[in-house]
Amino acid sequence: MKNPRDPLYLTARQAAGELSVSPATLYAYVSRGLIRSEPAESSRERRYRAEDVRALKGRRSMPAAQRSDVEQQAIETAVSTIDDGGQIYRGVRAVPLAAEASLEQAATLLWDVSGIDPFEPGNLPVMDQAMRAVMDACAQADPLPRAIATLALATSADGQAFNRSAEGRARIGARIVRLVTTAILGTPASADPVHVQIARQWAEGERQAESLIRRALVLLADHEFNPSTYTLRCAVSTGLSLYDATVAGLVALKGPKHGGAALLAAQFVGVLAVAEGDLEQVVRTHVTLGEQIPGFGHKVYRSSDPRADDLLAALVRAGADRRLAVEAPALISDATGLFPNIDYALAVMARTLGLPPGAEIALFAIARTAGWIAHGAEQLASGKLIRPAARYVGLHAGRTGRHPE
Numbered sequence: 001m002k003n004p005r006d007p008l009y010l011t012a013r014q015a016a017g018e019l020s021v022s023p024a025t026l027y028a029y030v031s032r033g034l035i036r037s038e039p040a041e042s043s044r045e046r047r048y049r050a051e052d053v054r055a056l057k058g059r060r061s062m063p064a065a066q067r068s069d070v071e072q073q074a075i076e077t078a079v080s081t082i083d084d085g086g087q088i089y090r091g092v093r094a095v096p097l098a099a100e101a102s103l104e105q106a107a108t109l110l111w112d113v114s115g116i117d118p119f120e121p122g123n124l125p126v127m128d129q130a131m132r133a134v135m136d137a138c139a140q141a142d143p144l145p146r147a148i149a150t151l152a153l154a155t156s157a158d159g160q161a162f163n164r165s166a167e168g169r170a171r172i173g174a175r176i177v178r179l180v181t182t183a184i185l186g187t188p189a190s191a192d193p194v195h196v197q198i199a200r201q202w203a204e205g206e207r208q209a210e211s212l213i214r215r216a217l218v219l220l221a222d223h224e225f226n227p228s229t230y231t232l233r234c235a236v237s238t239g240l241s242l243y244d245a246t247v248a249g250l251v252a253l254k255g256p257k258h259g260g261a262a263l264l265a266a267q268f269v270g271v272l273a274v275a276e277g278d279l280e281q282v283v284r285t286h287v288t289l290g291e292q293i294p295g296f297g298h299k300v301y302r303s304s305d306p307r308a309d310d311l312l313a314a315l316v317r318a319g320a321d322r323r324l325a326v327e328a329p330a331l332i333s334d335a336t337g338l339f340p341n342i343d344y345a346l347a348v349m350a351r352t353l354g355l356p357p358g359a360e361i362a363l364f365a366i367a368r369t370a371g372w373i374a375h376g377a378e379q380l381a382s383g384k385l386i387r388p389a390a391r392y393v394g395l396h397a398g399r400t401g402r403h404p405e
Contacts, residue, residue, distance in 0.1 A: 009047040018053050024083035024300075028224055029056065031299040055391070075233070075386070079110060079374045080222045086306030087223055095310045098218035103194045106221045107177060107370035111170045111377065118167075118174035121191040125179035128157040139186060143362045147183035148250050154179060154243040161241040169380070172242050173373035180246070180369045184362045194366060204354035208318060212349055213363070215314055219307040219342065220364055222371025223300075228252040228259065229368075229375050236376040237386040249372045253365055262360035265295030265343040269351055272328050279323060283331045295344025296332055304339035311345040320352040 010018065015035070016026045026048070029035045035052040039045075080089050087094040089109050097106060104119045111118070127135075131153045138146040154176075155161045163172060182189045185201045192200075195214035203209030223229070228249045235248035253259035275282045286293055298305050315325045325348055329340045346360045355363075379386070 008050055010050050010053055011047060012045065015048040015053045019057055022081070022083065024081060027300055027302070028082060075225070077225070077375065077378060078112075079378055080224050080371070082224050082300055084302065084306075086310075087219075089222060094219060094221070095306050098215045098310060101218050102214055103177070103217040103221060103367060103370060104174075106218045107173065107373070108170070110222055110370055110374035111173055112374075113166060113170040116167050116170065118170040119177075119191070123171055123174050123178075124189045124191060125175045125182060126154070126158040127179075127189065128153070131157055135183065135186075142358060143184040143186075144250060144254055144365055146186070147180050147365065148247055150183040151176075151179065151243050151247050151250070155241040158243065161243055164380075166377070166381075169242065169373075169377045173370075173377065176242060176246055176373060177366070177369050180250075181366050184366060198363070198366070199353075202353075202355050202359060209353045212311075212314060212318060212353065216311055216346060216349060216363060217367040219311060220346075220367035222368070222374065226258065227255070229372060232372045233375050233379045234386045236379050237384060242373060242376050242380075245376045246369060246372055249368070250365055253361070253368065259361045259364045259368075261294065262343040262346050262364055263358065266347040266350060266357070266360050268294045269324060269344070269347040272324055273321070273351060279328055280331050283328070283335055287335045293332055293336065293338070295347060296329075296336065296340055297338035298341045301339075301341075305341040305345075307342040308340045308345040311342070311349060312340065315345070315349055315352055318352070320348060324348045324351065 012023055012026060016023050019026065019029075021029075026035070030037050030048070034056055036049040037046045040047050078090065080087055082088070085093060085095070089097065089106065090112060092109060094106075097109075101109075108118060131150055134149050134153060135146070138149055141149075158172070158175065160168060160172065163169060177194065178189055178191075181194050181197060185197060187197065187201055190197055193214075195210050195217055198213050199206045199209040203213070225233075231252040232245045232249035236242065236245035240248075256264065272279065272282065312325050312329065316322065329344070333339050343360070346363060349355075350359045350363075
């Protein structure tokens with residue numbers, strides 16, 4: 001940075017200091033578009049627009065009487081955060097947790113419940129005749145649209161959909177996780193662990209697949225305020241049920257810049273898998289042509305994605321193709337400076353286990369439902385309506401509020 005005292009920009013340390021947040025939270029604000037950043041001219045660091053930092057600071061420090069029951073963009077949460085080591089679920093690091101825990105255990109941690117087991121065998125999804133008819137009619141549809149259609153009817157079928165107690169919401173959450181799993185897999189509702197259901201329905205080599213799928217689900221369970229989670233919190237802040245809010249999350253997840261990126265990564269892994277000869281030549285061709293390489297780079301992590309590192313290492317131990325799990329990522333990182341993200345790791349896992357096309361985003365949806373429930377319940381408990389503050393950049397309006405003629 002030529003002038004470290006440039007009044008237009010702040011360093012990462014200065015920006016985080018003004019906001020009294022961690023660097024990880026600063027990067028999350030950038031990823032959500034709240035603060036603009038750009039590369040510094042003479043170093044590898046980035047610089048941050050001072051006006052954005054101070055505008056955000058002003059909104060966060062707005063008097064309580066002025067805020068009323070409307071929450072601004074900087075939303076406090078106790079559910080999770082992110083740093084260079086990956087996600088932290090209520091104080092517990094997700095990567096070590098994924099070594100042994102199931103999605104159900106990660107969900108219970110995220111939901112901050114104790115004394116009850118929301119995933120007890122008898123707590124199965126409530127499915128009425130209309131929901132079953134939709135499931136049957138959507139049998140040949142893609143998994144996510146089938147889940148969206150099914151959940152759209154779930155609020156009216158579940159008489160406890162608006163239970164306000166912490167335990168009640170946790171039980172609703174467990175029913176939603178199981179319902180999303182059932183709808184995506186196209187199987188009857190089951191109390192079996194989610195990873196067991198997925199491996200049984202989709203995987204080749206079921207027993208080996210269970211551990212890898214279980215690990216991936218825990219790594220995917222939450223990622224702070226990503227687009228689908230923020231969308232869900234906005235939706236649930238209007239007073240929707242957790243079922244309806246989950247529909248909002250699923251719809252946002254489909255976007256190619258979010259969960260849909262996993263499908264692009266799967267296509268790229270398919271190209272690598274059938275490439276004959278030297279992988280380096282395949283990578284060089286993509287880089288030379290200026291093509292974006294799906295599954296590499298991440299807006300939150302400055303270097304590698306810890307989730308991808310962990311899952312790819314587990315795949316290597318399980319005997320996955322090293323060309324996909326080790327050699328290709330190394331070549332691409334050397335050529336581009338980008339590291340594999342969780343989308344690439346998911347695509348390698350899906351190919352290794354012989355999962356059906358589209359399984360990557362389906363796994364994403366099942367796992368992320370656990371985090372959505374945590375954020376949805378937290379937002380409902382706050383009682384606040386999310387209404388982000390706008391920064392108007394259009395033509396100046398006249399006194400009447402209309403644009404000048």
